[in-house]
Amino acid sequence: MDILKFFTAGSVDDGKSTLIGRLLYDTNSILADQLEALQASNRKNDDGTIDLAILTDGLRAEREQGITIDVAYKYFQTEKRKFIIADTPGHIQYTRNMVTGASTAKLAIILIDARKGVVEQTIRHSYLVSLLGVSELAVCINKMDMVDYSETVFREITQAYEALAAKLNLNKVNFIPVSALKGDNIVHRSDHMPWYDGSSLLYFLENVEVTGHLPSVYARMPVQWVIRPQTEDLHDYRGYAGRILSGTFKKGDAVTVMPSGQQSVIDRIEVFDKEPEQALTGMSVTLHLKDQVDISRGDVLVSSARLTQQTKNIAADLCWMDQKQLDHSLTYLLQHNSKITKCKIADIQYKVDINTMKKEGADTFHLNDIGRVELKTADELAFDWYDENPANGAAILIDSRTNLTVAALMFREAV
Amino acid sequence: MQAQKLDYLDELEAEAIHILREVAGQFEKPALLFSGGKDSITLVRLAEKAFRPGKFPFPLVHIDTGHNFEETIIYRDQMVERLGEKLIVGYVQDAIDQGKVLEQKGKNASRNALQTVTLLDTIAEHGFDACIGGARRDEEKARAKERIFSVRDEFGQWDPKRQRPELWNIYNGRIQKGENVRVFPISNWTELDVWNYIRREKMDLPSIYFAHQRDCITRNGQLMAASPYLNMDEEDLIVSRKVRFRTVGDMSCTAAVASEADQIDDIIAEISASKISERGARLDDKVSEAAMEDRKKGGYF
Numbered sequence: 001m002d003i004l005k006f007f008t009a010g011s012v013d014d015g016k017s018t019l020i021g022r023l024l025y026d027t028n029s030i031l032a033d034q035l036e037a038l039q040a041s042n043r044k045n046d047d048g049t050i051d052l053a054i055l056t057d058g059l060r061a062e063r064e065q066g067i068t069i070d071v072a073y074k075y076f077q078t079e080k081r082k083f084i085i086a087d088t089p090g091h092i093q094y095t096r097n098m099v100t101g102a103s104t105a106k107l108a109i110i111l112i113d114a115r116k117g118v119v120e121q122t123i124r125h126s127y128l129v130s131l132l133g134v135s136e137l138a139v140c141i142n143k144m145d146m147v148d149y150s151e152t153v154f155r156e157i158t159q160a161y162e163a164l165a166a167k168l169n170l171n172k173v174n175f176i177p178v179s180a181l182k183g184d185n186i187v188h189r190s191d192h193m194p195w196y197d198g199s200s201l202l203y204f205l206e207n208v209e210v211t212g213h214l215p216s217v218y219a220r221m222p223v224q225w226v227i228r229p230q231t232e233d234l235h236d237y238r239g240y241a242g243r244i245l246s247g248t249f250k251k252g253d254a255v256t257v258m259p260s261g262q263q264s265v266i267d268r269i270e271v272f273d274k275e276p277e278q279a280l281t282g283m284s285v286t287l288h289l290k291d292q293v294d295i296s297r298g299d300v301l302v303s304s305a306r307l308t309q310q311t312k313n314i315a316a317d318l319c320w321m322d323q324k325q326l327d328h329s330l331t332y333l334l335q336h337n338s339k340i341t342k343c344k345i346a347d348i349q350y351k352v353d354i355n356t357m358k359k360e361g362a363d364t365f366h367l368n369d370i371g372r373v374e375l376k377t378a379d380e381l382a383f384d385w386y387d388e389n390p391a392n393g394a395a396i397l398i399d400s401r402t403n404l405t406v407a408a409l410m411f412r413e414a415v
Numbered sequence: 416m417q418a419q420k421l422d423y424l425d426e427l428e429a430e431a432i433h434i435l436r437e438v439a440g441q442f443e444k445p446a447l448l449f450s451g452g453k454d455s456i457t458l459v460r461l462a463e464k465a466f467r468p469g470k471f472p473f474p475l476v477h478i479d480t481g482h483n484f485e486e487t488i489i490y491r492d493q494m495v496e497r498l499g500e501k502l503i504v505g506y507v508q509d510a511i512d513q514g515k516v517l518e519q520k521g522k523n524a525s526r527n528a529l530q531t532v533t534l535l536d537t538i539a540e541h542g543f544d545a546c547i548g549g550a551r552r553d554e555e556k557a558r559a560k561e562r563i564f565s566v567r568d569e570f571g572q573w574d575p576k577r578q579r580p581e582l583w584n585i586y587n588g589r590i591q592k593g594e595n596v597r598v599f600p601i602s603n604w605t606e607l608d609v610w611n612y613i614r615r616e617k618m619d620l621p622s623i624y625f626a627h628q629r630d631c632i633t634r635n636g637q638l639m640a641a642s643p644y645l646n647m648d649e650e651d652l653i654v655s656r657k658v659r660f661r662t663v664g665d666m667s668c669t670a671a672v673a674s675e676a677d678q679i680d681d682i683i684a685e686i687s688a689s690k691i692s693e694r695g696a697r698l699d700d701k702v703s704e705a706a707m708e709d710r711k712k713g714g715y716f
Contacts, residue, residue, distance in 0.1 A: 003423045070575065072559045073552045075605050082423045084603060096580055103582040224436040227469040234468055241465070243433040243584075272464040282421050284432035284465070297440045321580050335585055338440060394583050403589040405579040 001077075004210060007086040007101035007134070009125035010111030015142050019111065019180035020074060020087055021052025023202065026187035029076035052180075071101045080206040090121060095354070095368035096321040098128050099408055103394070106210040107136040109201075114147045114177075118160040120355045126161075127354050130168040131317060131370065131410070133390050136210050137165075138174045140201060144193065145179040151195040167357070174208075176201050213281050218384070219247030219255075219303035220392050221279075222337035223295055227286060239270060239286035240295055245337070245391040246384075247303060249279040249287065254304035257295055258382030263304060264289040298339035300382040300392075308382040308392065313415040314375045315349065317386075320365035322399065322406035328364070332406070334377055336395040342378035343397065346415075349373065365407075374415050386410040424612055428461065431600035433584065434563060435465040438473070438545050438598050441588035445473040445545040445598075446503070446538075451487035452663035453620055454549030454601060457609055459494065460618055461600060473547070474501035478534050480526040480665045481508045482644040487663055490621040505537035524646050525668040535571045538595060545588065545596045553605045563602050569593035606661075607686055614679045626659045626677040637670035661686075 010016035024030050074085040086101035088094065090111075102108060108129045112122055129137055139161055147153045158175045165173050176185055177196055184190035187202045199207075227239040249255070253266045269279045270286040279285040287301060295301075302308050320326055326345060334343035351362035351371035362371060386393030390410075397407035421429065435458075438445050447462060449455045462471050477491060495502045507529050510516045515536075516529045538546065552559045562578050564586045579587055588596050601609070613620065630641040632651040639645060641653050644667045658671035659682070676682040 001423050002420050003426050070560045070578065072556075073603070074559065075553045075603075077605075077607075082608075100580040100582055104584070224433070225439050225466075225472075227466065229469045231468075237468065241436055243429060243436075272467060280421065282426055282429055284429040284436070333589075335587060337585060338437070391583070394585070396580075396582055396585050396587060398587055398589060400589075403587070403591060405582070405587045408580070408582050 001080070001082060003082045003084060004107060004205060004208075005084045005086065005105050006107040006109060006205070007088055007098070007105040008109045008111070009088060009098055009102075009128065010090045010109075010142075014090065014111040014113050015180045016090065016111050017087070018052050019109075019140065019142065019178070019186065020085060022180045022183055022186045023085075024074065024076055025052055026183060027076050027078060027202065071097050078202070078206055083205065090125065092121070092124065092355070093368060095124070095128070095370070096319060096408075098125070099132065099319045099321075102128055102132040102134055103408065105132075105134055107138065107205070107208065108134045109138045109140055112139060112141050112157055112161070114141050114143045114150075114153055114157065117157050118164060122161070123164060123357065124354045126164055126168055126170065127352075127357055130170055131319075133386065133410075136172050136174075136208055137170055138176060138201065138204060140180075141175065141177045142180055144177045144184060145182050149177075149184075149190075149192040151193070154193075154196070174198070174204060176204065214246045214389055216248040216250070217303050217306040218389055219249045219253070219301075220245045220308065220384070220389075221249065221285075221287065221301045222339065223297055223299045223301065224338045225297060226295065238292075239288055240301065241284075241286045242301070242338070243284045244279050244281050246281055246389050248281065249285075249301075249303070251277055255289070255301050256304045256307055257293055258300045258302050258308050259310050259380040260294070260299065262291075262293045262295075264291040264293055266290075300337070300339075302382065308384055309411075309414075310380050310382055311414065312377045312380055313346070314377075314381070314383075314411050315413045315415050316373060316375055316395075317410045317412055318365065318371060318373045318397075319408045320367060320369045320406065321408065322404055323367055324399070324402075324406070325367075326365040326407075331400070333398040333400050334375070334381075334395050334409070335398060336381055336383060337392070339379075339381065340398075341381070344376045345373050346376040347374040372412065375409070383411050386412060424608065424615060427601070427604050427608055428464070428612070430584075430603065431458075431461045432465040434586065434598065434600040435462055435547065437586050437588065438547060439466070441586070442545040442596070444541070444543050445547065446476045446541070446543045447471070447473050447547040448534075448549070449475040449477050449491070449502075450549070450663060451477070451483070451491050451621060452549065453609055453613060453624060454551065456494075456618060456620060457601060457604075457612060458547060458549050459498070460612075460616055463498075471498075471500050474503050476503045476505065476537060476541075476543075476546070478505045478530050478537065479507065480530060481506065482526050482642075482666045484621065484623050484640075484660075484663060484666055486621045486623045490619075503537065503541065505533045507533045509533070510536065521646065525665055526644075527665045527668045530665075531571065538571070543595060544590065545598055547598045547600065549601060550597075550599045551604050551606070551609075552602050561599065561602070563599055564588050565597045565599065566590060567595055567597060571595075573597075607683070610679070610683050610686060614683065621663065623660045623663065625682070626657050626674045628655055629658050629671065630654070631656045631658060631671060634670075638673065639670055640666055642666045 072087045088098045088101035110125050154177045178185040185200045221242040223240045225241040267288045267290045332343050349372040350359040384392040393411045395409040396405050399406045510532045516532050562581045631638045659674040676685045
């Protein structure tokens with residue numbers, strides 16, 4: 001059994017919380033005492049049934065305002081898969097929350113209100129899916145019960161969306177007509193739409209293939225910690241601890257330490273009391289090299305068959321996440337996996353109006369702004385382009401005055 | 416292409432180890448909060464996997480309410496002996512003796528809420544900048560929104576509206592002097608995941624997790640272990656029941672569930688079929704719907 005992380009973009013009005021509530025409710029993922037609390041709450045639908053949206057509203061501030069202001073994580077499992085949902089709010093003022101939720105997701109669910117069709121926020125959500133490179137997309141056309149389960153409405157919306165998807169290079173799009181409120185095509189196939197021959201949303205989530213693993217030459221492991229017991233019997237023990245970002249390392253593989261360029265060979269791979277022959281993407285391991293080399297936290301071990309990029313000047317897409325606007329005169333900190341270095345924003349190429357996807361000139365970035373900048377870092381970074389290898393192509397910016405995370409960065413091209 | 420996909424337990428384990436190593440790499444003086452419960456026992460196992468054959472780059476810290484299940488303390492001391500790691504104990508009794516907190520009165524009195532003061536004192540005394548805890552997002556609604564690296568101000572408070580965005584697998588642990596970070600490596604695990612992991616790793620647990628005969632009373636519709644720490648009166652009828660505990664907290668606030676499950680396989684079967692969530696057996700969450708949010712804002716684990 002594997003894990004699928006997905007995120008949902010949509011607003012309260014689209015019935016996003018109801019959809020997630022429905023997935024949890026219909027897969028028996030709500031336990032008795034939670035259900036009790038749900039029933040005790042006085043929020044009900046018009047027809048007197050329980051408002052399932054309450055299941056995903058976590059904080060009191062949100063319940064009072066009836067909105068979702070943060071990313072909430074929800075868990076459920078079926079016999080086929082474990083699921084982690086990043087439930088994010090959909091309004092434009094929560095763009096940063098959507099970017100956060102999307103950053104770790106392998107699949108996105110976009111909700112469209114059948115009565116409204118493709119609207120401004122659909123464009124925004126789809127743009128973010130494309131920007132973050134989320135590989136799979138399910139477009140749920142919701143509230144089908146409010147349009148008499150009409151096939152014509154569904155077809156019109158899918159056509160409009162396909163035009164948008166083409167512009168955004170989204171090529172794996174799956175359309176599902178649903179009613180989260182009534183439960184149509186969420187967990188069970190609906191009887192109301194005989195014209196629809198696809199699967200229910202849950203069936204799709206259970207069966208979609210989302211490996212996205214890169215070939216072994218993309219083997220990369222940022223060193224997090226050097227294990228040196230320095231005891232009598234382990235006097236020469238020196239293990240490089242980290243998690244494999246991408247690709248595969250095997251015993252005997254030639255590796256290069258970036259950015260220093262020192263070369264060696266993998267002597268053995270340790271995972272606690274086991275010594276596997278290879279370290280796969282996602283595994284946390286301890287690597288031992290044949291040669292004595294100088295390695296510390298922040299260095300990246302990479303396959304010598306394909307080195308990373310190595311530079312101090314990078315053009316990157318940026319999403320600004322702080323109340324304080326970007327300040328050119330400041331030196332920020334850039335954190336790329338286990339590496340931290342000083343960084344300046346040398347130039348702003350453009351800002352994107354994410355409702356229309358039009359590029360425009362800009363002097364600075366405010367909260368939720370997205371666009372392209374040129375970065376200049378103090379130390380060389382060992383990275384890959386985000387499009388090729390997102391796990392090694394992203395970073396965050398930190399304001400050294402407040403220590404807050406102020407921006408998400410995706411490395412796009414050379415300057 | 417890589418054919419093999421990681422099994423879900425391997426993936427959860429690898430994520431937790433990554434987080435523990437980030438703590439080691441980013442902080443000067445971290446600590447692992449150890450309660451004797453299954454979640455913190457799981458954390459210790461993960462720390463072994465992250466740092467052996469080296470030593471842990473942090474001590475274990477136990478906040479002792481004085482109202483413990485004896486089995487937990489025996490387990491703790493044996494475990495520390497086996498690991499050869501350092502244990503620091505902060506006593507709630509000290510805070511009571513110093514008049515910093517007042518013992519609660521009445522039938523539902525518990526020392527659970529008093530732990531916060533001792534925790535903050537212990538953090539201040541040792542200058543810990545990061546405290547690793549075993550909380551999981553599936554436990555409760557407020558937890559569902561908490562970051563893996565969760566920054567607390569110098570009063571230990573959590574501000575849900577000022578949380579840092581947490582992107583990809585990049586954790587920002589930078590803090591100002593006086594602040595500290597609570598780190599939750601098993602945020603993405605469910606209760607069932609923890610039990611499946613315990614079974615896979617063949618880990619020992621304190622015996623109270625398995626069904627055993629015990630003197631209990633019924634309080635607020637839940638089974639409580641009869642103990643000197645529980646304020647009882649003549650209305651409380653003591654009955655011997657076969658029970659087990661799903662969480663291990665203070666004896667005065669941790670409810671038992673009637674159970675015949677004395678093997679881990681039976682427990683997993685019971686939980687899979689269960690219709691009461693784990694925190695449902697904690698009286699401290701029942702006070703109000705927003706109970707956890709309020710306690711976390713005040714500096715609770």
